[in-house]
Amino acid sequence: MPDGKRRDEVDQRAQLASANPNAGVPERTEPLVITDDVPSFKHSPLARPERMIRLLKIKRGLLRADPVDCELVHFDINSAPTYGALSYCWGPPPDNLKLLCNGKVFYGRRSLEQALKRLRAGFRPGQREEYIWADAICINQQDLDEKDAQIRLMERIYSGAATVYVDLGDMEGQKFSVDGYTVQFSGGGGMGAPDTLMGSDDPGHPLHYMTIFEALSQPWLTRTWIIQEVTLAKKVKYMLPGNVFTQEYLDSILSKESMLAHPDRQRELMSSNALMRGYMNYQKLKTIKSHNGKMDSLQLIQLTRDFSATSPEDKIFGLFALLSDADRKAIGPYSRSVEHVFRRFAALQVHLGRTITMLDSAGLQRRRRDGVNLPSWVPDWTAQGKSPKVISTLRPTPYSASGPAQTYTELVGDGTGSGGIIVRCLVIDTINTVAHVHTAPLTPSGQPDFLVFHDKFRATFDELIHQRGSVYTNNEEAFARLLLMDDMYTGRDAILYSSPILNPAATYRGAVAAWRERRGHGNFGGRKMDAVETYQMQASAAAVGRGFATTQTGYIGLVPPCAEVGDLIVVVLGATVPYVVRKTQGGYLLVGDAFVHGLMYGEVLERPTKDLQPLDIVLV
Structure with missing residues (x-):
């Protein structure tokens, strides 16, 4: 095992054989089958969903292929027994795997079935909690009112769990070799071959850090929901087929000190985009946990912009357990309307005085290709990862395009900005030419x-320069x-x-x-x-990923990939960088942030006052 200890997978067949000396093999050698006449499971309502939870008890299996069989019990969260919580990657539909729940058929995804089988196989009796909380089965996913109430309980659910078990998913057939040793991962829903890493009990052996690197490259580390699940946990155990390791062991391999001490590991880490993404996401989780719930909601979602969610609204609700009660109330109940959720979240940031920081994540340049019906000033949190980098945070030393000027913003219409948002700005220039490169061939390193x-x-x-000169x-x-x-x-x-x-x-x-x-x-x-x-x-x-623009007065800049000739360059008072905006019916569209050489350090404030008057514009 990665920590050098030998562990054996629980094998009920061997246990039964040893318990009955007259039987050399268990009586049953074929897995159980759930027949078509078994009725479907339906959740019984929680009497008080705002304070009650369901916990499941996983029954022992005889064979790995036996279906998961569990009992689901209701508890008041204030008097619930000791329990563990499961964190895993939901994965794609369909929900067609049969599990037994209270003697009836529950249809779940393969990821849930395999995670529960690994929990069943990977620990002897007494090595883990009797009860487990797993969202896909412990919440009635079809009841949005219950789902909303349970999402608001997740802070208590995950912080109250004795252990959070992270299932990193299937790795069947994957293998790696180092120093003459080969590790191959098996599947089948068990924990794989016992003592996968017994070739070396030395924690410094490459097999150990390579196994952790395999964990880094798994999809689990890219999902939004897992952020609150592990950062709230008292104790975490990670399950990789054939391996169980603790948060402390993971940290010992991936700490900055450990990485600096092992240049060979750094080279391995930098050789793979998936590894680097996993490592960066791991560092973000460490940052969030170190804040002890004191990171504001905008900081939190901008830090986790690269994490993904199947349902767009879950980019917000997947972080709910880490938000303040006031922020949760302002955002409102769980909703399938992503436009409603994102706009309420944006309006909350305006009310809290974070408008300028929020605008760095907004604009037409940060929109999904399939389109989301959002105002241009409202960030689309599902499109952040593949959009250009935020200019204001590209370097540690901030820019200061508007100098010491004070911000003025105001929501138009109702409290959610139904009519847009007013920002006070200085109109600086107009884009005269723009050159775009929307696609470029990749180099051998995988970069454009x-x-x-x-x-x-x-x-x-x-x-x-040839036609007009420059400034x-x-x-x-x-x-x-x-x-x-x-x-x-x-x-x-x-x-x-x-x-x-x-x-x-x-x-x-x-x-x-x-x-x-x-x-x-x-x-x-x-x-x-x-x-x-x-x-x-x-x-x-x-x-x-950006365009190159020249302006009417001879400046040059890097602009959003959707900027056009005729768009305006403005400096919003209080902002550190300029923005590109476009006149439209009823106001202006925010195109996105820009870098204009010669306008990044308050130079516009040195112009004569008569040439530059603040203007209130409405972003729609």
């Missing part, structure tokens, strides 16, 4: 080819700094493995040459990057 973006952007910039005294340096969004990795903006970019123009030329020769911007294996490599990393993060 930066040269495709660069060459189109550079051609547009050179045309501007910059050093055009080459202006373009080089634009591609970095002015992040030179100096001072507070430096990171452990970067080098400062002291001469942006010269470093830019070196980076372009390296790109053309297909050098750099790949796996640095934990070593320190030189200035050219640092430039390549930052430019790819800042410029890829």
